[in-house]
Amino acid sequence: MDTQADTRIFDQLESEVRSYCRMWPAVFTKAQGHTLTAEDGREYLDFFAGAGALNYGHNNPKLKEQLVEYIQKDGVTHSLDMMTEAKREFLQTLDDVVLSPRGLDYKVMLPGPTGTNAVEAALKLARLVTGRTNVLAFTNAFHGMTLGSLAVTGNGSKRAGAGVPLSNVTRMPFHRYLGETDTIDLLEQHLDDSSSGVDKPAALILETVQAEGGINIATNPWLRRLQNLLKRHEILLIVDDIQVGCGRTGKFFSFEAANLDPDIVCLSKSLSGYGVPLSVTMFRRELDVWEPGKHNGTFRGHNLAFVTATAALNEYWRDDELTKAVGRKSSTVQETLHSLADEYGAQVRGRGMINGIEFETPEVAPLISQAAFERGLLVETAGANDQVVKLIPPLTIDEDELARGLGLLEECVHDAHREVAVAS
Amino acid sequence: MDTQADTRIFDQLESEVRSYCRMWPAVFTKAQGHTLTAEDGREYLDFFAGAGALNYGHNNPKLKEQLVEYIQKDGVTHSLDMMTEAKREFLQTLDDVVLSPRGLDYKVMLPGPTGTNAVEAALKLARLVTGRTNVLAFTNAFHGMTLGSLAVTGNGSKRAGAGVPLSNVTRMPFHRYLGETDTIDLLEQHLDDSSSGVDKPAALILETVQAEGGINIATNPWLRRLQNLLKRHEILLIVDDIQVGCGRTGKFFSFEAANLDPDIVCLSKSLSGYGVPLSVTMFRRELDVWEPGKHNGTFRGHNLAFVTATAALNEYWRDDELTKAVGRKSSTVQETLHSLADEYGAQVRGRGMINGIEFETPEVAPLISQAAFERGLLVETAGANDQVVKLIPPLTIDEDELARGLGLLEECVHDAHREVAVAS
Amino acid sequence: MDTQADTRIFDQLESEVRSYCRMWPAVFTKAQGHTLTAEDGREYLDFFAGAGALNYGHNNPKLKEQLVEYIQKDGVTHSLDMMTEAKREFLQTLDDVVLSPRGLDYKVMLPGPTGTNAVEAALKLARLVTGRTNVLAFTNAFHGMTLGSLAVTGNGSKRAGAGVPLSNVTRMPFHRYLGETDTIDLLEQHLDDSSSGVDKPAALILETVQAEGGINIATNPWLRRLQNLLKRHEILLIVDDIQVGCGRTGKFFSFEAANLDPDIVCLSKSLSGYGVPLSVTMFRRELDVWEPGKHNGTFRGHNLAFVTATAALNEYWRDDELTKAVGRKSSTVQETLHSLADEYGAQVRGRGMINGIEFETPEVAPLISQAAFERGLLVETAGANDQVVKLIPPLTIDEDELARGLGLLEECVHDAHREVAVAS
């Protein structure tokens, strides 16, 4: 452990709200690809990737080159929603590389640079377009911390942080929330029954994979049934692809595998590719009922992020190499997890490079995470009770390093189970 | 006008919500200090400064040097709330340069990198600490676009964007909202009267200068009376210093002149110094009731912004040179505005380097802004009906260039009045 | 049809919100027991009983006698919550006849004389006691029209009448809302999962039989499982026994059969016994956290209703004759309904003297109701689409007259099916 690190100013000055620094008590100084280096020189293999913000690794050299060049030539840094060269490049590349090839006729809104800005803009738009106030959200959903996004988020502690009741949202059970019961039956009944007490919603907001919620995976048939039901009732579908978009599940969007065509899509986290703040809210062209300035934000024109985002799209999404690599690495991860599940009893869940394992002894998860840190591996837990070990390495990680990390993980799993066995 | 600029992708792809690009239809490629350069080579003198996000000018060379060096050495870019060297430097410098010298025993929270994140966190905290849901906000206030911040914002069009009723807020008239009536009398009566129907609030959120609201200035005695009243009722005072902090009014905080000691302070915009997203919510140590992770956000550890923010504090706030310069430049601006007011009839309002003029013919303001753009000067309008010409140049602008800009402005004022006279 | 009735003033002056008078376009002048007499002398057999407000029939002679005597001796009529002799008699009788024999150590609150007053008071109390804002309510529930009660009601048209979003309520599927799925599984999962997004509720509000909702019956085991789950989570159970209390299901309270001991109980409708406004909210002694006057209401001391309520309790609830009679009559009704179901295909639902039949051809229900009126029988429809024929005669109806009414109903069912068959 990084016992020598000077953490005094954090302890003294920073709010008690801080959290990751408690789990990983090192002061980091350097980052490259899948490696974070602490002040004492210790290196950590990063299977956490900025909670999904670093799909292409830390300080990706190809993006870095573009970024430094742009800064050095005094490209515009801050521009609100003025037009800049960097923004033009970004929009054009987004269209050429992402939207047009997928036949998505979307308008793009820059709602402010964080995920919660994107979700708030999506919710506003859905309500404005439909004139309805209610929105459907799923159990265990995570969409952000500002009041609109928090209202659709499931986590009880975070919801309690609001200090006011969170309203205008109806909660629906996610896929497999009730074992084998198809939870869409309930939604369908609610929508078909005019006395259900569920006011007709403007939209449903969906994560196809609930990442923070515990790596809960919606299957493709379920997703398609869901979208069909919404279309029949003229309810908009918002996909929050903030954590699992940008290739995390293999394809650029997580909903491509199920062939969905969402009305509104939110992207952030890995969108800039470099870990700097950027987000977009995209929606079907005919939904663009916004009046000029009706939503704004100081940092909605973050040009440094446009530059790295453009570079990332050019580098990784003009062909399907990354998608294929995700497929291969996914198999590697799944293999390890299933073998651990065979040994200890566990549920393995995942798609692409977001994978999780929930052991029959749920309290091992935090122990595994802690043991991993001690061995130089960063893995976090997810789920309502931190009962799921969550693996989200950079998509670009070397296969060798991936294997090394999985080996470390196995050791930690063994240790944690031993520890629990001894304690009980 | 920049008629040759290729704006097709903006027109085709970007949402109708975009606004500044309509007023200033150029594609900008370069920025330095107080100058923005468009693709066609035209230079614009920037009296707008990123709506207050660029107090030290565009791409400030001293900050840029630190930024590039940090990127090049692969300093950590993205870290959530993990500990990093850059964050430690930032916290230490903030304490040494800003908090300690002013005797402010604040805890610092990194609530996400935008202003609205900071306001949402402040509102949550005030409600959590007091167990009350109501919050007081002023007429013409501007605090952000996410649902919590939007509820305290006054602008009707932006509020309508919510698509749901905005609640848990009681509106109070700002200073001089009712001419000579002291509006604190109403607040006092509301608070003293248990049947006023105004539920005892957790906090009042205050801009000492309402920037977006039309450069409305609260006087020091009024501010002190306000704070005393709140203290008597144990209501927290939140100062939203996002637009007028970081030296805009001369001192680092806008509330220093009135000797306030707010319970909670929000900073963003110019905090990073470089136009990149960063914000903090700071509060009295004893209010830090946050539990770990009760509020979070992917980009709350934006290290590039920590680097430039640290550089800005070191460069500009270790002495009072900038404060003095703001004083001098303020006089220059005020002199011009008062001379225009003498000529045309107008109300001049302002403090430090945020100044505005509202002519007796309110419809000249947009014409002035447009004429300015044509002359190579960026100035925006503010107020409910865009009736105020708002001047917020970088604090670091050369005095010559300031004078040149004011000269251009005078021409525009003459032209706009002529135009209106002809039309009527 | 009552074509000669002078209905001009209703048409001209009364709001379009009126409804029953459209279904039954007669002007009624006299009422006795199970018979309503129209101006033209036509008599109607009343299988509707004031929507459950007339369990002892119209103008019950034993109650009437007491009422007239009280009025004639100038007993206090209106007294807010002052003490009166009539109120003392009522409270004492309620205790002696209802509460004590059932071992219910309840406090009694007079919240205003209508059902919705009683529900609003119950919701307030549950929220005050627990400090929680959320309340659970069921699909197809009906609890009243004022904003608090309407928020827990399911009917979409009535909810839309609010003109504001209805909040602080989470909707749960009632028994058999999803066929064989035990809907308590969902509730249990919501409550056990801290990230379900369902904020821990103050209370659940329950009708053991959903009357307006379509005669949906909760079984005893389901009710017991529900109460156990709530107790485990320290969530209060409110039973709204407004429509099915006062003997409608046989016992005085509808929840006696399942052996529930609710925390809060609401009564109204047949409580006064005479069709005059009266309601009570009763709750476990230790929940009485009310401060004096924190809830009030001008007509909370309606002494004429106290007089008739006392008489009704004395007359009908000092022995179990009425309960037994309900049992016998219930069998008669069920027999007829099942024979109709055998003939036409239908679902028969009911307990005690609240019974309904939902035919496979749902559109026959309104035709049956209309045909019944023409034959001199008042029956209404219930359910989200008026698809259920609902039978709630006075409990005191003669067995002969009950049989006669059922005979008329059979004719109407035949006719309505013929009519539908011809039309299709």
Place this chain on the structure above:
Amino acid sequence: MDTQADTRIFDQLESEVRSYCRMWPAVFTKAQGHTLTAEDGREYLDFFAGAGALNYGHNNPKLKEQLVEYIQKDGVTHSLDMMTEAKREFLQTLDDVVLSPRGLDYKVMLPGPTGTNAVEAALKLARLVTGRTNVLAFTNAFHGMTLGSLAVTGNGSKRAGAGVPLSNVTRMPFHRYLGETDTIDLLEQHLDDSSSGVDKPAALILETVQAEGGINIATNPWLRRLQNLLKRHEILLIVDDIQVGCGRTGKFFSFEAANLDPDIVCLSKSLSGYGVPLSVTMFRRELDVWEPGKHNGTFRGHNLAFVTATAALNEYWRDDELTKAVGRKSSTVQETLHSLADEYGAQVRGRGMINGIEFETPEVAPLISQAAFERGLLVETAGANDQVVKLIPPLTIDEDELARGLGLLEECVHDAHREVAVAS
């Protein structure tokens, strides 16, 4: 004091929420005109009149005769919104005696029999008609206890009873809330300023005299300015005439003196004339956008109340005798109050037969009320701190008895001031 009264069942069974019985600890058995008689034979002169529900005195003999006759002939008692003879008479008489002579082309809605039902219906309708959610309400307003009405009520303790935040209401200062400042200036500024943060309201709800709030009187010019402002902004005016309608201020409606023509009017309390529950919500014909059954209520057809209401209208409102009598008696009351004010220093407020006095020593008011009870006079206090002695005798009180009561009051005022003087 009524020390012998058997109050055990009240103490044991009734909720702590009860209040008047604490101030007046007698058990009342009989009531006639302005006299309440307790069990021990003691008579009380009633200057309280059921909080305004007994404008024609207790058990008014002319109304009683009609009531008994109707009951004895088995007139329909309970009818929901079916048509009955008694309801027809009521509607016709209301039109003939009240609406037509005043040129009011209103539709009449029977929203349930209590005041809060009437207010809830008014608020719903205003929101439905305009499509807006916000409503304006005044400081110190009192409109009822159900959630919609409570949201527009000012009293802090009662608001806290809700257990949820009360929303969709903006509070405005009533006339003279800020001394000589015309509070309509604030409202006007709020409405004219699109960035005031006060969302355009559906309606404003007004008591022309705030009774519970402390006998606060709006002057006629202020009321007219208010209505003109609302008309200019197309905001509906709801007059809640529940406490001060039915002749309390002289004319039938309290707004007649100021020549207002409200869009919506609520009546209850003295509407039935006999202290039994009845209320109406009336509105301009073109506002009747209700769909059948969109608002309902079990006791909206309370025929006993229709009978007495009809009798009251016929008896008292076919000529202006009552109005004239109110004028005379008002002078008598005012004379006494002013003479007390001269002696002790006090503010006298009132119109017609609702009058109040607020002494410079506010703590005397409860002492006066208590002393009065001991002398056989019922008077209550009003205002946020019970600082106003409130006089609302039956309008029909004998002039002698009125004088006698005022004499008793004077004695109480002397005693109370002596008591306070001694204590201090």
